[in-house]
Amino acid sequence: xxxxxxxxxxxxxxxxxxxxxxxxxxxxxxxxxxxxxxxxxxxxxxxxxxxxxxxxxxxxxxxxxxxxxxxxxxxxxxxxxxxxxxxxxxxxxxxxxxxxxxxxxxxxxxxxxxxx
Amino acid sequence: xxxxxxxxxxxxxxxxxxxxxxxxxxxxxxxxxxxxxxxxxxxxxxxxxxxxxxxxxxxxxxxxxxxxxxxxxxxxxxxxxxxxxxxxxxxxxxxxxxxxxxxxxxxxxxxxxx
Numbered sequence: 001x002x003x004x005x006x007x008x009x010x011x012x013x014x015x016x017x018x019x020x021x022x023x024x025x026x027x028x029x030x031x032x033x034x035x036x037x038x039x040x041x042x043x044x045x046x047x048x049x050x051x052x053x054x055x056x057x058x059x060x061x062x063x064x065x066x067x068x069x070x071x072x073x074x075x076x077x078x079x080x081x082x083x084x085x086x087x088x089x090x091x092x093x094x095x096x097x098x099x100x101x102x103x104x105x106x107x108x109x110x111x112x113x114x115x116x
Numbered sequence: 117x118x119x120x121x122x123x124x125x126x127x128x129x130x131x132x133x134x135x136x137x138x139x140x141x142x143x144x145x146x147x148x149x150x151x152x153x154x155x156x157x158x159x160x161x162x163x164x165x166x167x168x169x170x171x172x173x174x175x176x177x178x179x180x181x182x183x184x185x186x187x188x189x190x191x192x193x194x195x196x197x198x199x200x201x202x203x204x205x206x207x208x209x210x211x212x213x214x215x216x217x218x219x220x221x222x223x224x225x226x227x228x229x230x
Contacts, residue, residue, distance in 0.1 A: 004159075033218075040222065041204060041222065041223045042220070042222050042223075043160075043206065043208075044220070045217055045218060048217070056217055090159060090160065092160075104162055104165055105162075105218060106162070107152070107161075108159050109158060110158075110159050
């Protein structure tokens, strides 16, 4: 069974469209994340949710909106897609970090988004 | 501010040779350190982590890493590389801020030649 899963694996779309990427984890973790990996393989955190509440929101355009219907799911919705949004997006999850410790993050397989 | 530096963008080693991938970090308190591996077209898999205690940590696939506070380093090592180890390796530091933010290095690509 896949611990952290993402759909779709590949997403090709036109500029200006709106798209969503879904993420689900079956590890019973309380916290989920979205990372963006650019063309140079640099990974940067975008959002973090703990028990359906936003706890990290790095400097990303407000065209990006995470949505967490329950603590096992964290979806990423992107409005008005731009060429620069082309990247690989990774979802991850971990136990509750609010106790003050850093727990291990487990990553999904990634979604490669290509904006034409 | 936290940061991670991986000085080697690309390393090539022969199968069976030893390997060391360098990682230096900048962090104001006790760091939480990780090594992840990304195979082509795949997600990130945790190799090992350091939170506290013994500064030499063992991971999966025969990898180990040593935390050296005086050098702000967390280098990854393997005594004998296998062709299947060819991948991208990422070092990361965790921020103990209650937010569990991970900062990644830019990665080192490992090529293994027969």
